[in-house]
Amino acid sequence: MTPLPHARYCDEIAHQVGLLRSVVAFGAELSAAVPTCPGWSLEHLVRHTGGALRWAELLVRTRAGDDVPEERVPGGAGPEAQGDAAALDAWLAESGERLVGTLREAGPDAEVWGWAGDFTSGFWARRMTHEITVHRADAALAAGLPYEVAPDVAADAIDEWLQIVRHAQRTQPDDAVAELRGAGRSIRLHATDTGPGRNAEWLIELAEDGVRWHRGHARATVALRGPLTSVLLAFYRRLPLDAPGLEVIGDRALLEFWLERATFS
DSSP, rough: OOOOOOOHHHHHHOOOOOOHHHHHHHOOOTOOOTTSSSTOBHHHHHHHHHHHHHHHHHHHHTSSSSOOOGGGGGGOOOOOTTTOOHHHHHHHHHHHHHHHHHHHHOOSSOOOOOOSOOOOHHHHHHHHHHHHHHHHHHHHHHHHHHOOHHOOOOOOOOHHEEEEEHHHHHHHTTGGGGGOOOOOEEEEEESSSSSSTTOOOEEEEETTEEEEEEOOOOOEEEEEEEOEEEEEHTTSSEEEEESSSOOEEEEEHHHHHHHHOOOOO
16 A cells, blocks of 8 residues: 655654654663563663664664664663663653654655555655554553544554565464465454545455455455554554454454464564
8 A cells, every 4th residue: 555655654754753752751670571572671671672663773874785783773772770760761752853854865766665565765764653553552551541643643553564464474384473374364454433435444365475465345254344553563463362442344354363463472
């Protein structure tokens, strides 16, 4: 599907950074466990997210032709002191500002290394939008706070994830996503709250040559229905399939089979 405009991604990164900062600023316990990222604390999650933003910023700013190890990213590990909410907040704010400024300056078409077959700065604008959008959900769930995301961003996050699964099938034959094949099996995602005139349904077919999908209404082996934000979070394994508002119709085992193999931290 067609990605969102580059400026929209830049705006959303800035917005999501602000929302993630608010979780820290509202006094959430930094040592609290993050159930959706086993083994992580909230502080670990924030440091991971800020480090990813700084890593992407370095790649785009230097027009990197290859991957850069995380340990070579200046300031990528975050504040030296553990448990310092003020320092963590300031570092996260700076991380977001740097990335957004660099992406706006680069535009969507600057040539830069990427890991999913798209070697442009536009890839990083989109990837970091959804990186922080989903990890902000992790933080909100850990802190017991409400979570919502704009419909265009949520839908694009599903599109991007399907593209990543397809890319992994083509380039990583030993990855678990290689098992997501086989004619005659399909998954339908159906957002029930997007309003008239919006196309927030997906048909995902597990074809012999890999995953295929398109937007639109169609019958499937199994359907996942619910509010768009909930469908997104369930598809990213951030919500259980029996979470309030979600409904699974048809072969639940197939949907679980997908979720066990299409994983992303």
